[in-house]
Amino acid sequence: xxxxxxxxxxxxxxxxxxxxxxxxxxxxxxxxxxxxxxxxxxxxxxxxxxxxxxxxxxxxxxxxxxxxxxxxxxxxxxxxxxxxxxxxxxxxxxxxxxxxxxxxxxxxxxxxxxxxxxxxxxxxxxxxxxxxxxxxxxxxxxxxxxxxxxxxxxxxxxxxxxxxxxxxxxxxxxxxxxxxxxxxxxxxxxxxxxxxxxxxxxxxxxxxxxxxxxxxxxxxxxxxxxxxxxxxxxxxxxxxxxxxxxxxxxxxxxxxxxxxxxxxxxxxxxxxxxxxxxxxxxxxxxxxxxxxxxxxxxxxxxxxxxxxxxxxxxxxxxxxxxxxxxxxxxxxxxxxxxxxxxxxxxxxxxxxxxxxxxxxxxxxxxxxxxxxxxxxxxxxxxxxxxxxxxxxxxxxxxxxxxxxxxxxxxxxxxxxxxxxxxxxxxxxxxxxxxxxxxxxxxxxxxxxxxxxxxxxxxxxxxxxxxxxxxxxxxxxxxxxxxxxxxxxxxxxxxxxxxxxxxxxxxxxxxxxxxxxxxxxxxxxxxxxxxxxxxxxxxxxx
Numbered sequence: 371x372x373x374x375x376x377x378x379x380x381x382x383x384x385x386x387x388x389x390x391x392x393x394x395x396x397x398x399x400x401x402x403x404x405x406x407x408x409x410x411x412x413x414x415x416x417x418x419x420x421x422x423x424x425x426x427x428x429x430x431x432x433x434x435x436x437x438x439x440x441x442x443x444x445x446x447x448x449x450x451x452x453x454x455x456x457x458x459x460x461x462x463x464x465x466x467x468x469x470x471x472x473x474x475x476x477x478x479x480x481x482x483x484x485x486x487x488x489x490x491x492x493x494x495x496x497x498x499x500x501x502x503x504x505x506x507x508x509x510x511x512x513x514x515x516x517x518x519x520x521x522x523x524x525x526x527x528x529x530x531x532x533x534x535x536x537x538x539x540x541x542x543x544x545x546x547x548x549x550x551x552x553x554x555x556x557x558x559x560x561x562x563x564x565x566x567x568x569x570x571x572x573x574x575x576x577x578x579x580x581x582x583x584x585x586x587x588x589x590x591x592x593x594x595x596x597x598x599x600x601x602x603x604x605x606x607x608x609x610x611x612x613x614x615x616x617x618x619x620x621x622x623x624x625x626x627x628x629x630x631x632x633x634x635x636x637x638x639x640x641x642x643x644x645x646x647x648x649x650x651x652x653x654x655x656x657x658x659x660x661x662x663x664x665x666x667x668x669x670x671x672x673x674x675x676x677x678x679x680x681x682x683x684x685x686x687x688x689x690x691x692x693x694x695x696x697x698x699x700x701x702x703x704x705x706x707x708x709x710x711x712x713x714x715x716x717x718x719x720x721x722x723x724x725x726x727x728x729x730x731x732x733x734x735x736x737x738x739x740x741x742x743x744x745x746x747x748x749x750x751x752x753x754x755x756x757x758x759x760x761x762x763x764x765x766x767x768x769x770x771x772x773x774x775x776x777x778x779x780x781x782x783x784x785x786x787x788x789x790x791x792x793x794x795x796x797x798x799x800x801x802x803x804x805x806x807x808x809x810x811x812x813x814x815x816x817x818x819x820x821x822x823x824x825x826x827x828x829x830x831x832x833x834x835x836x837x838x839x840x841x842x843x844x845x846x847x848x849x850x851x852x853x854x855x856x857x858x859x860x861x862x863x864x865x866x867x868x869x870x871x872x873x874x875x876x877x878x879x880x881x882x883x884x885x886x887x888x889x890x891x892x893x894x895x896x897x898x899x900x901x902x903x904x905x906x907x908x909x910x911x
Contacts, residue, residue: 444628455829462809466504471557472555478556480496482561498550498875505838511802516539517539517786519824525552529544567639573798588627591663592667592771593667593671595613595620595623596620596621596635596774598620601618619637619796621797624655627772629811630776637797650671672690672692690731691732710759710760712740719738731764733763745759780823784803784827854884864879865879869897882895
């Protein structure tokens, strides 16, 4: 074993390496800071002799600390953001064009399903179908948001007659109408579908494009994975044991590091995908090339090949890296040194950092500096917060990698988490939650209105419900109303008088109007949705 003093900056020269091609010397250097004057790096000379991949000693140079300060801050592109309501911001993502497309595809899918059925029963819900429009889609979205706040194991529990299960959703839409829209909601025509992901990929592309058009991010961006909860049988389902959501559809995600605003997402198509990880990252940040952005990523994405591609696009990158990546030093895991110490290697435009904390951390960057700064940490032995010296690259990575995690955390609080049979509906609900979170971030930071996330969702729901055209039940189904509409003794169901006269719709009910019966006015049956209006009609006459 051989030791090297960091203050002397001695070079460790490799001899005749078996893997050497050009005879360049490898060097290991640590920072010339007084805090590290006593550091000794222990190197296995036999292993280091094998390292000759053109990595050279980094020159100790001072770097402008403004490299780690954003040159430009996030900006909102929505006009009149200060006067905008939650719905105004949300409608920038779910535009009229998108709502028309969803309603058209839903109506088309219903007709396609109905044409395949020869015998439809008289009492089938399909007979009560009415084509939906933009307002119906907005009301349906409001119901999904309500079910994220007022959770039920089964969606139909919202329509239960049990007072402990029933929710406000039953006051917005009837159970049959909701089940019809939920069953036939569709985003793409199946007759022209080539691959399974086309069911929702165009919807995802459109929404992600609207996110980017409404927001200009800061200099720092983070790329990571987002899991959508789904445990059904599908080739797209992934198992990730280290994620909070272990089973589900994996989405590639890019977000602003400062606000957590989601900028782009894409669906991982599994092993059948022809794209490499480098291709995925390049496609996700294509809109930000030559814009002097810095991309932060974890070891799943990072590689010297990818970082060189990003440099060609005018984008800097910092990320954790696995030591077995092609292009890195071989046997780098055998380099050992004391705790809270570091070593740096340089190859052309790339910098490799190896730092030891509780374990060894390996980081690769296109920003070259070996400067250190003070970082706060919690000392478990002393049970208090302490300051310690740490590479600036690592400090910046820690504080800038959280963009996607911020968005995922906010969307997980009130997400739609009911079990679904269709994988693409789980992705649809996830994209909806991300859109709401993006709207909330714009409303809070640029609208300059202090509001909690939950209250923002409630305000948005209240605005969405205004578009509901469904026939609502009576506003006060109490004894003052129900005493005029008792249940028939024979317990048989008849057609509601009001529903049939207004819409020629046959609604079965067991309630009858006592006033009509006393006045011998003929058909006296009245469903609970028409009771209040019918009673007002009697009172006015």
